[in-house]
Amino acid sequence: MLVEFSMVPMKGSDSISADVATIIDLIDKSGLKYRTHAMGTLIEGSWDECMSLIRQCHDKLRSSAPRVYTRIAIDDREGGKSTMGRKLDSVREKLGRDFNRES
Amino acid sequence: MLVEFSMVPMKGSDSISADVATIIDLIDKSGLKYRTHAMGTLIEGSWDECMSLIRQCHDKLRSSAPRVYTRIAIDDREGGKSTMGRKLDSVREKLGRDFNRES
């Protein structure tokens, strides 16, 4: 299962990078494959693995913020075909080239 | 403005990589900075630049599918501080190291 999630803690500041750093530390320790981009994090795992990690991150932020918004998007395809590598490889193959322009 | 979007065309198949390739081609031609990950694409630009490109992608998919779901997430911060590079650099600095484990 491929899962993307993002969290916004409401705690009196418009900067949340320190909070994001805290939960990346948790994600890193989970052992799951992950990729954090500028709007969220992708993880791969079973329902229980992914949701348990997301709950841990959510609870961590709630322990220091009175309100937390958490967004989760799940792509669940038979045969475990929804993986980060496989999806991007499939698009590259159809497109006939690599992509992304970040600067 | 930093914007993430994703689209699901409903056209009788559970594989949509060819459709994703089609819109990456449009994104690439837009000249905007972008990063496509396995669950969506991030772009940077003004409201008009971003929304015009997203509409172009949406219309392209709708031209070959009877129904399209499009999701957009906007992070708009004063002083143009919400950029892909800046947000990730800020997290790296707080965390004291780089991150991501994709294999």
Place this chain on the structure above:
Amino acid sequence: MLVEFSMVPMKGSDSISADVATIIDLIDKSGLKYRTHAMGTLIEGSWDECMSLIRQCHDKLRSSAPRVYTRIAIDDREGGKSTMGRKLDSVREKLGRDFNRES
């Protein structure tokens, strides 16, 4: 905890109302407070109650579709203040009148 979710099964048709009916039946049997609108369903409960119901709905759809996209948004505020009734009452109070125009 207030949770909104929506699901898109990819099974060869652009009509998904029969699938939505199937999961509303599950939601109804859960005993949780809920409101289904035209783009998703809101439920109120603990993390375990909400996530267990969402998983049940997701698994139900996956049993008849090779791919399912599920979206979840959580609003978790201290003191259990994020409830459907309370949030709308608070807006009505600030606005000084009721709202919504559906026809």
Place this chain on the structure above:
Amino acid sequence: MLVEFSMVPMKGSDSISADVATIIDLIDKSGLKYRTHAMGTLIEGSWDECMSLIRQCHDKLRSSAPRVYTRIAIDDREGGKSTMGRKLDSVREKLGRDFNRES
């Protein structure tokens, strides 16, 4: 086109009902059909009508908050079949009864 959107202004408080009231006022004045629920607002209209209203709401919040997160979900189906009334009627018909339990 059926569109759901929600906004989170980051301005030093975990209560945002006054901000929500401000934008409901804008939505109400737009003349579009809409329904605000506890996690967002649904509107019906053309791409230009919907996006112009959403931008107006977003800019309104950004004028008093240094950072605003805006989320948009579009359901665009041929023949204008994605409407609030039609989607819920179709589910009621498949389910064979009405639904929702809010208290």
